Amino acid sequence: MSGMHGTETTAGPVLGDTPPEATSATGEAGDNAAGIAAVGRVARELMPETGVIADPTQLRTYECDGLAHYRVTPALVVLPETTEQLAAVVKACSEHGVPFVARGSGTGLSGGALPRADGVLLVTSRMRTIHEVRRADQRAIVEPGVINLDVTRAATPEGYYYAPDPSSQQICSIGGNLAENSGGAHCLKYGFTSNHVLGTELITPQGDVVQLGGLAPDSPGYDLLGTVVGSEGTLGIATTATVRLVRLPEEVRTLLVGFHTTDDAGAATSAIISAGVLPAAIEMMDALAIEAAEAAVHCNYPDGAGAVLVIELDGASAEVEHEYALVERFCQENGSFELRLATDAMERALIWRGRKSAFAAVGRISPDYIVQDGVIPRTALPEVLRAIAELSESSGVRVANVFHAGDGNLHPLVLFDGEKEGAGEAAEKVSGAILDLCITHGGAITGEHGVGVDKAAYMPKMFTDDDLDTMQLVRCAFDPGNISNPGKVFPTPRLCGEVPGKRKKAHPLVEAGLADAF
Amino acid sequence: MTTVDLDSARTALADACGEITDATPADAVDGVPAALVARPGSTEETAAVLRAAAAAGLTVVPRGQGTKLTWGRPPESADVVLDLSRMNRVLDHAAGDLIVDTEAGALLSDVQQTASSAGQRLALDEPIAGGTVGGMLATNASGPGRVAVGTARDLLIGVTVVRADGVVAKAGGRVVKNVAGYDLGKLVIGSFGTLVVVTRAVFRLHPVPAARRFVSVPFGTPEDASRLVQSVVHAQVVPAAVEVEWRVDGAGTVGVLLEGTPAGVEARTASTRQLLGDGASAAEDAPAGWGVLPWTEEPGSTGLKLTCALSGLAPVLTAARRAAEDAGIALTVRGSGGAGVLYAALGADAPVEALADVVTRTRAVCTEHGGSLVVLDGPPAVKTAVDTWGPVPAIDLMRRVKEQFDPERRLAPGRFVGGI
Numbered sequence: 001m002s003g004m005h006g007t008e009t010t011a012g013p014v015l016g017d018t019p020p021e022a023t024s025a026t027g028e029a030g031d032n033a034a035g036i037a038a039v040g041r042v043a044r045e046l047m048p049e050t051g052v053i054a055d056p057t058q059l060r061t062y063e064c065d066g067l068a069h070y071r072v073t074p075a076l077v078v079l080p081e082t083t084e085q086l087a088a089v090v091k092a093c094s095e096h097g098v099p100f101v102a103r104g105s106g107t108g109l110s111g112g113a114l115p116r117a118d119g120v121l122l123v124t125s126r127m128r129t130i131h132e133v134r135r136a137d138q139r140a141i142v143e144p145g146v147i148n149l150d151v152t153r154a155a156t157p158e159g160y161y162y163a164p165d166p167s168s169q170q171i172c173s174i175g176g177n178l179a180e181n182s183g184g185a186h187c188l189k190y191g192f193t194s195n196h197v198l199g200t201e202l203i204t205p206q207g208d209v210v211q212l213g214g215l216a217p218d219s220p221g222y223d224l225l226g227t228v229v230g231s232e233g234t235l236g237i238a239t240t241a242t243v244r245l246v247r248l249p250e251e252v253r254t255l256l257v258g259f260h261t262t263d264d265a266g267a268a269t270s271a272i273i274s275a276g277v278l279p280a281a282i283e284m285m286d287a288l289a290i291e292a293a294e295a296a297v298h299c300n301y302p303d304g305a306g307a308v309l310v311i312e313l314d315g316a317s318a319e320v321e322h323e324y325a326l327v328e329r330f331c332q333e334n335g336s337f338e339l340r341l342a343t344d345a346m347e348r349a350l351i352w353r354g355r356k357s358a359f360a361a362v363g364r365i366s367p368d369y370i371v372q373d374g375v376i377p378r379t380a381l382p383e384v385l386r387a388i389a390e391l392s393e394s395s396g397v398r399v400a401n402v403f404h405a406g407d408g409n410l411h412p413l414v415l416f417d418g419e420k421e422g423a424g425e426a427a428e429k430v431s432g433a434i435l436d437l438c439i440t441h442g443g444a445i446t447g448e449h450g451v452g453v454d455k456a457a458y459m460p461k462m463f464t465d466d467d468l469d470t471m472q473l474v475r476c477a478f479d480p481g482n483i484s485n486p487g488k489v490f491p492t493p494r495l496c497g498e499v500p501g502k503r504k505k506a507h508p509l510v511e512a513g514l515a516d517a518f
Numbered sequence: 519m520t521t522v523d524l525d526s527a528r529t530a531l532a533d534a535c536g537e538i539t540d541a542t543p544a545d546a547v548d549g550v551p552a553a554l555v556a557r558p559g560s561t562e563e564t565a566a567v568l569r570a571a572a573a574a575g576l577t578v579v580p581r582g583q584g585t586k587l588t589w590g591r592p593p594e595s596a597d598v599v600l601d602l603s604r605m606n607r608v609l610d611h612a613a614g615d616l617i618v619d620t621e622a623g624a625l626l627s628d629v630q631q632t633a634s635s636a637g638q639r640l641a642l643d644e645p646i647a648g649g650t651v652g653g654m655l656a657t658n659a660s661g662p663g664r665v666a667v668g669t670a671r672d673l674l675i676g677v678t679v680v681r682a683d684g685v686v687a688k689a690g691g692r693v694v695k696n697v698a699g700y701d702l703g704k705l706v707i708g709s710f711g712t713l714v715v716v717t718r719a720v721f722r723l724h725p726v727p728a729a730r731r732f733v734s735v736p737f738g739t740p741e742d743a744s745r746l747v748q749s750v751v752h753a754q755v756v757p758a759a760v761e762v763e764w765r766v767d768g769a770g771t772v773g774v775l776l777e778g779t780p781a782g783v784e785a786r787t788a789s790t791r792q793l794l795g796d797g798a799s800a801a802e803d804a805p806a807g808w809g810v811l812p813w814t815e816e817p818g819s820t821g822l823k824l825t826c827a828l829s830g831l832a833p834v835l836t837a838a839r840r841a842a843e844d845a846g847i848a849l850t851v852r853g854s855g856g857a858g859v860l861y862a863a864l865g866a867d868a869p870v871e872a873l874a875d876v877v878t879r880t881r882a883v884c885t886e887h888g889g890s891l892v893v894l895d896g897p898p899a900v901k902t903a904v905d906t907w908g909p910v911p912a913i914d915l916m917r918r919v920k921e922q923f924d925p926e927r928r929l930a931p932g933r934f935v936g937g938i
Contacts, residue, residue: 136748136829137858137888159752181697194701195672210912215827215888216858217669218658221910221935222713222919226671226704230697250754270614276637276725316756316789319782375693379614408615409695444696451698462698463688470679470687471700477918489699496922 025453025487026072027099027118035096036075039120042092043078046085051126053077062121065106065113066168070453074101074115081126083201083209083239090237091207093120099483102237104145104173108180109371110452112232112488119483122237124175130154131240138245139198139215144175144238148182151243160245163190166448167356178238181230183448185281185355186312188406190246192448194229199242202228205235205479215242227474232450233485235478249314252280253324254348257309257331258302258338262286262401265307266381268334269405272311273378275330277323282406283310283355286385289362289400289413290354296361299354302338309405310355358402359413366398366415368424370431373449374438378408387437388412397423397430409447410438436461456491469494524553530574531556531598534566545599547579548592549898552599559604561678561686561717568715569684571598572928578682579930580711582623582650586657589894590710591906594932600715602652608632609718616723617675617692622652622716629721638723641667645811652716658708661809662759662775665856667724670707676720677703682924686717694722705919711930712938713923727777730758733790734805735798737770740835746772747831747855749793755786760856763807764835766848766865772855773805811861812850813895818866820873820896824851824880826858830887837883838862838876845872858889864896870903877904885909907935 043052053059054076063071080086093100099119106113115121127143130150134140135158140151148169151162165184166172172182177193178200190196199213212225219225228235259265265284272279285293285308290301301308309331313323324341331339342348362369376384385401392399400413412434416427435445435458445451445458459468468490476496478484486493531538531554541552554576558564571578576597581587583603602623610619613636620629626644629651633639642654643661653659660669667673676690679702689702706713737743743762750760750772759775772794776786791798813821826834835851842849848865864873881891885908893906910916913936920927920938932938 134827134829135752137827138751139827181701183695183697187695191668191672192695192697194704195668204915210915212912216825216830216884216890217664218660218708218823218825218859218890219911220890220892220907221913222709222916223671223704223707224912224915224919226707227700227702230701247752247754247756249756273616274614276728278725316754316778316782316786318785319756319778322779322781375695377612377615377617377693379612404695407695408693442692444691444693444698446698447693447695448697455698459699462691466685467687467689468699470681470685471689471702473922474700474702474705474919477915477922 024493025456026114027116029073029075029117031118032075032096032098035098036120038096039089039092039098040076043089046088047080051079051081062103062115062123065103065108065111067109067111067452067454070111070114072115072117074121075118076120077123078120079123079126083203086122086237086239087203087207087209089120089122090203090205093483094206094481097481097483099486101485102175102179102233104176105147105171107168107172108176108450108452109373110446110450110454112180112450112452112485113176114453116486124173127239133158133245135160137215139242140245141240141242142174143240144173144178146174148172148174148177155245156248159248161248162196162243163246164193164196167359174241174243175238178229178241179231179233180448180450183409185283185404188282188404189278189280194226196244197225197229197241198244200225200228200238201240202236202238205481205484209239213242232452232489234475234489236484251317251320252312252314252348253320254342254351255311255327256301256340256351257311257336258305259307259309259334259336260305262307262385263382264335265309266385266405268309268331268336269381270379271330271334272327273406275326277326279311279323279327279406280314281310281312282404284308284401284403284405285355285358286401288365288398289358289402292361292365292400293354293358295364297353297357299350301354310351355402359411362400362413362415366417368416368418370414370427372410372412372414372431372434373446374410374435374443375447376408376410376438376441376443378406380441381405381408384410384437384441388434391430391433395426395430397426399430408443410434451489453488456489459489459491468492527574527576527597528554530570531567534570535563537604541599547596547599548588550592550596552579552596554597555599555601557601557604561680564600564680564715564717565684565686567598567600568680568682572683572926576928577931578928580652580656580715582653583625583648585646585649586653586659589657590933591901592898592933593930602650602717605717611636613638617694617720618723619692619718619720620651621718622650622655624651625649626651626654633723634726637726639726640673640721641724642670642673643809645809646814651719655707655716655719656709656711660859662761662854664854664859665760666756666758666777671704673721674703674707674719675722677706677716678718679706679714679716681714682926682928690720692720710934712920712934713929715929729780729783730775730777731783731787731800731802732804732808733774733776733787733794733798733800734771735794737772740832743770743772743835743855744832746794747828750774750790751828751856753789753793755789755793757790757856760854761808762831762851762853762855762860764851766850771805773808807852810852812852812863816863816866818897820864820868820900821894822862822864822877823892823894824860824862824884825889826884826887827889828856828858830858830884830889831855833887834860834880834883838880841876841879845876847872847876870900873900874904881908910935
């Protein structure tokens, strides 16, 4: 369960040779062969040779996304350069009933871009044009393959930036962000991708191109855009995104605060928020996470800290000054023993480097680890952290905690050694138990990494059959043929009644006995 | 209610919900007479009413306090008014987590009062006083404060709904950050009661700022208004609202709201006055008319919602004024220049053809600048004669969504875009 990282061997010993999900999520190699051949012909007619990959060795380079222990080799990979090409390939998929999966940079941590063995992988990495930076409108219009940080780079000369900043922002793409409703450290104050995407040109699963939203807010009609953002590629593929640009703040203050315990750091966080201060970010790391970060990037965090907070305040100078005084006081009142204020951009970058490299850094102290992503109400933080510590102690599985403390989004890193027998299973168990903790405390099973293939089985713990069925009414409206990233998000696909057009025989899932029509 | 028998309908609904009454003329929905009013006291009773309505083939129009029931088009029929005003409890205010959990029939003012006990607020303006949470969600109502915090879609984190077939479902939850499953909350915001009935909602709250100040400056031409708005939004004063008011006589005001700490607001007020130039003045209290929908000030007038990219402000204002003058119709505009969302009133008793012409011409310019024009409210004669919603991109997909959720067109049929 959840982002598993480590050596190549992790996939084998821990989880065995078969993908953890039923073939309903991944498809069977060799299925849809005729349809895939037909889609390949359409693709080859439209784009250069390098844009269509069918060679088995090359196909294998696309077998996973950022969640590397789920691996499926796609039947065909297509790298379109234009909306027209992408739409034509999707239309061909629709005509032949071939499932497709869209992929941006492949950094996702829930297996959302895990390919289908019986389908086509549509990679947007050749669609990297920033069409416009419209300062007067505070918007940018970009293609889906554009790297998150490049939007900010393009806007900075105009005094603007793109606010959502997942830790992978140097490599992740806007299309992937849109699909996953990506967050980041600064969403405490600025919100998520869904708050910053104002419009998109979407290719529907039938291959039609539709415009949802645009430069202005409040488009008349249902807010389909709001539903598409975060739908994990199950409602179509975005070929442009119109995003909000945010004015660079007059002042930014980044603080690193050392505490003896996570309880103290949590209490300081609560005091800050209760006082009505809304920092741009409040991030927490515990002792084990600090140890890992030190080993990896020498970020020089305070010696002997049981927890650190990275707090960033931004806005108009006069406001930041006032907030800084409050934050300093609340930290001291709650037992901080060291408070450092970054005095220049380099110091700020160093503070953030420790935090943003934390996931990868854990590789320095453990051969393998699972990245968990769960959410709890912030006030439950001390209780849940203690419960995680107890879980860790009773199971003997080490857990490093890195999280967005301001909004209760936890990223426990569950450490294990895949070479040791049973270690992977034990880690999986702890990781799953942490999610259960989130659910019992009224939280969510994912705050920003998505459900993907990884957590689909957990959805029924958070939602009833009726909830999931109702969500899938939307899917049936967009994708009655269930070809757009099928097998992700929902544990059981809802069959949508009559599929307009092509399908003549029974739904393959019904045929395979994997689903009942209802 | 032509194909169903009122007595059997009443009987069917009575089993579902204790409070069923015959509708009075006051229960008519935008001029369309209703037959029955059901007042369920819970999500379960709401579900039972919808199941009974489905079994009896009755159309259903949800209603809170009815303050915005004339927005959108009149429904094709309204057999049952589903009145949620009994479901008016604010269920839980978790102050430490900055969230509030409320029934859909709760008054927005009650939610605000509850939140304020902890120095918090639901950061949504209420352009028409006295409304409910459900009504605000159904119409996606917003006001000046949207520049800083956004609208309902940026604040709603969990929702419980009842489908047209009576199935109860929820999406989201009680935490601010949550990407598990589809965000149905966004889908129901602004759906005018045509998709599902919202019975419960969870919102994220914000701290009430310690200080606020309004800075206002008069403007003469649309180009001036645009220049002033641009100067504020591109500065670093972080405005909470940037309003434009253009009165019937052509006099205009740009108003900027600053919120924050006392010292911070003072400094930002000084910067903003400088940006806006000579003639800018600051005040503790909101200027008259702040956030008031202009058509609510003149009975019988027609209310428009105009949107555009920020750079379209001057062309849209100009086009609206020119079209109104050519038609001999009085025009007042007020709205968020900083968000690109304006509201306009076209004077009462205007000839319908002339009014339709103003709508068409102004809409073309809104569309050219990335936005739209909707005739939100107005006399029935006007709404019948003009294209209220205008052309809607992706209408086919919207119809398919409606078809999935409400295939029998039970909920508020005809009120929404494209006759949905």
